[in-house]
Amino acid sequence: MTMQQKTTDAPNPAHRLKTGAEFKATLDDGRQLWLGGRKLDKVTDEPALAAGVELIASMFDDQFKPEFAEATTYVEPTTGELASRAWQVPRSSEELTDRRKMIEYTSLKTAGTFGRPPDLAPAIVAGLMAHVDVFKEKKSMIEGCSPDFGENIEAYMAFGRANNLTASESLAGPQTDRSNPKAAEMAFLRVKKATKDGVYVSGAKTVGSIAAQANDIFFTNLGGLTTTPPEACVWGAVPINTDGIKMISREMVSQPGASKFDHPVSSLGEEADQFIVFDDVFVPKDKIFNLGDPTGMSWYGPVCVFAHWHVLTRLAVKAELFVGAGQLVLDVLGTGKIPAVQLMLGELIEYAQTLRAFIYAAEHKASMTASGVMTPDVSMLTAGRLYSIENYPRIIHILQEICGQGLVMRFGKDAFENPEIGHYLNELLPGHGVTAMQKELLMNFIWDMTSGALAGRVALFENVNASPAPRLRARLFEEVNREAFVDQVKTIAGMDW
Numbered sequence: 001m002t003m004q005q006k007t008t009d010a011p012n013p014a015h016r017l018k019t020g021a022e023f024k025a026t027l028d029d030g031r032q033l034w035l036g037g038r039k040l041d042k043v044t045d046e047p048a049l050a051a052g053v054e055l056i057a058s059m060f061d062d063q064f065k066p067e068f069a070e071a072t073t074y075v076e077p078t079t080g081e082l083a084s085r086a087w088q089v090p091r092s093s094e095e096l097t098d099r100r101k102m103i104e105y106t107s108l109k110t111a112g113t114f115g116r117p118p119d120l121a122p123a124i125v126a127g128l129m130a131h132v133d134v135f136k137e138k139k140s141m142i143e144g145c146s147p148d149f150g151e152n153i154e155a156y157m158a159f160g161r162a163n164n165l166t167a168s169e170s171l172a173g174p175q176t177d178r179s180n181p182k183a184a185e186m187a188f189l190r191v192k193k194a195t196k197d198g199v200y201v202s203g204a205k206t207v208g209s210i211a212a213q214a215n216d217i218f219f220t221n222l223g224g225l226t227t228t229p230p231e232a233c234v235w236g237a238v239p240i241n242t243d244g245i246k247m248i249s250r251e252m253v254s255q256p257g258a259s260k261f262d263h264p265v266s267s268l269g270e271e272a273d274q275f276i277v278f279d280d281v282f283v284p285k286d287k288i289f290n291l292g293d294p295t296g297m298s299w300y301g302p303v304c305v306f307a308h309w310h311v312l313t314r315l316a317v318k319a320e321l322f323v324g325a326g327q328l329v330l331d332v333l334g335t336g337k338i339p340a341v342q343l344m345l346g347e348l349i350e351y352a353q354t355l356r357a358f359i360y361a362a363e364h365k366a367s368m369t370a371s372g373v374m375t376p377d378v379s380m381l382t383a384g385r386l387y388s389i390e391n392y393p394r395i396i397h398i399l400q401e402i403c404g405q406g407l408v409m410r411f412g413k414d415a416f417e418n419p420e421i422g423h424y425l426n427e428l429l430p431g432h433g434v435t436a437m438q439k440e441l442l443m444n445f446i447w448d449m450t451s452g453a454l455a456g457r458v459a460l461f462e463n464v465n466a467s468p469a470p471r472l473r474a475r476l477f478e479e480v481n482r483e484a485f486v487d488q489v490k491t492i493a494g495m496d497w
């Protein structure tokens, strides 16, 4: 149902935005979820998942606040309605830059710890829209079911936008014996039965970050692209509570319920990664975007370009948080005049500025696809993503290094407020121009971002979530045209071959 914007008295466009409460209500839908062998009745029965849901819900509420309206919403030209920017398809350079505001917003909201915030999966749908003309030409190669892929992609984009939908995307397959092609094949999600109304699929998807906290799952198979059997060549989407979907959650690593002082970031909960079993799951015909066509699978790179732009932008925002935190460390420890310390902060700044430069370059070199979508330059993104993950461990180490003992010797709010010992901590540990507690709050923030269990999961996530470094190097080799560079060498050296 179309609702009226509630925030101001001025006449506003009709909108399709959900409040946080409305979003939370959608999750109480009978989804099948296990954690540590325990079946949860609701996703919010687990504190770490519930805290993560609250954080996501606050993003829905922010859509109605004037200070976040520009970053989180836009007027969709095809309907004239106000919608979430998550579902915006950039049709010009300006719209591409505007869409980035949403990525910066969700990245700041989660301090970069959610790699799959609500605007990530829609970025993959935007990638399909960017090449919808290609998918319009494709036909089902599975007998018995003949979806119209192009129509379905456009309809799913409109459906996601109209419902302010949150989706999880799961493309990678389960980790099996990689030396055995048959093992990888066995793990693929596969069509088991096709009917005129849709297909039944079985298998598993991993790792589906945020799946337990989202409405839909958007899936395909990655890996073994040249050998993927037709029944595993499937792109589709279904609600996460569909019969036959079972989610098995990994161990929780955040600290919900901890004091905001002790754990400013990990108290916010987490996006939990799920192993998602499909046991004879019905995928309706109108939610299928490829069926049986191996050439459709090779569109992974172009289709994921907006998601990869999202990943790099989030890392740039996080790098800027590292610079801000690093500057504060120099301020409160009074180490800012030591040349060696300045150089360490310089490295953090170099990292942050370099990531921004890659994003701006990818946007500057953006091009319009045949389907009329303004798409960031993939080679700049891949090079930037490679640089970002190769240097991430060193950047974390530098931030830890400039903190010295303060990063380890943290005592918590209760210790500071304890009448017997608190005064020792308060008197003996002040910083430069700050109290001991103010100094510790900064160290607690940096601990959560670099050193605690949540930071450990995030660091592992950064390294592989959108392909590990060796695969990114292989993509550069495959995708970056070197002809002009070779010609330049030949011209300068006088090589006439």
Ligand SMILES: Cc1cc2nc3c(=O)[nH]c(=O)nc-3n(C[C@H](O)[C@H](O)[C@H](O)COP(=O)(O)OP(=O)(O)OC[C@H]3O[C@@H](n4cnc5c(N)ncnc54)[C@H](O)[C@@H]3O)c2cc1C
Binding pocket: 116, 169, 170, 171, 172, 173, 174, 175, 176, 178, 206, 207, 208, 209, 210, 273, 457, 460, 461, 464, 465, 466, 467, 468, 470, 471
């Ligand atoms: C916390 C977390 C969250 C994630 N979230 C998502 C998500 O939301 N959606 C999603 O689709 N995926 C997600 N991923 C999965 C991610 O896409 C995969 O981890 C990634 O593609 C690497 O595949 P793999 O882990 O199966 O590595 P494996 O294939 O098991 O390989 C292990 C390692 O061997 C090396 N290697 C293997 N094959 C090659 C090769 N051909 N070339 C070079 N090196 C190679 C790499 O170093 C690789 O890391 C997530 C992963 C993690 C850890």
